[in-house]
Amino acid sequence: MLALEATCATLTDSNAKLLAKVTDLESRSRRNNIRIVGLPESIEGPHPSTFFPKLLMEVLGEGVLDSPPECDRAHRSLTDKPKPGQRPRPVIIRVHRYQQKEKIIREARARRGKLQYQGTPIAIYEDYAPEVMEQRYKYREVMAELYNLGLKPALLFPARLSIVSKEGGKKRFSSVAEAKGYIASILLGEHNGFRPPSLDSPYD
Incomplete structure (x- = not known):
């Protein structure tokens, strides 16, 4: 029985590692991709690879892109x-140059x-x-609360939360639970009339 449990634990661990590797490989294959949400169906016509670069130039303006992205x-x-009447499907575009995609x-x-x-x-x-x-979806509620508190949250890849305070201090969280704990400390401090700990504090 103990041997069977050990085997199951080993297989579970191996499966988790394989899943992480597959996710990493897929993420790397998507690093030049962008996703556009909200565009009506079929506006791209029969040549989407020609249509969407022009659309990006029109939407973002020539001040952002020197020329239509390849x-x-x-x-x-x-x-x-x-x-x-239903929501249109997102558009997925693979931009040839990573620098243009980042812009x-x-x-x-x-x-x-x-x-x-x-x-x-x-x-x-x-x-x-x-x-x-x-x-990343798990952080949506937490990020909304942080915005309401006047902070500037951002999600780092793959799913780590970074917060910038009004004073410019920074703090990072690796889980939703950690972020909720920090929000609770802020709300408790405000309720008791105390200032919440600085984001730069080494004791946080």
Whole structure:
């Protein structure tokens, strides 16, 4: 019985390591990808790799990109085409040059909630592997609370939370539980009339 339990534990550990390697490989294969959300279905026509570089130039402006980015491929996410009235599928674009892809992502972050194409609100994100997306999604509630507290949260790859205070101090968390604990300490400090610990404090 003990030998069987040891074997199961070994297999579980090996499976977790293999999954981590596969996720890492998939993430590396997506590092030049961007994901555009909100674009109506079929506006790209039969030549998406030609259409979307022009769209990016129009949406972001010539001040961000010197020329339309070269795209290796572009397509809708591989799910069933939505029915009329349903949410359109995201567009996935592989940008040939990583530097251009980074410019696009930086500008999209800076103008989050303000991007439009022909009057339709859109958003541009990194294209993460499903496992990474699942990990990052867990921080949504925590990040909303941090924004409400006047802090500047950001998610580092794959799913680590970084916070910048109003004074410029920084702190990082490797789990949602750690971040919630810090939020609780801030709220408790405000309730008791104390200032929360500095993000730069070595004792946090």
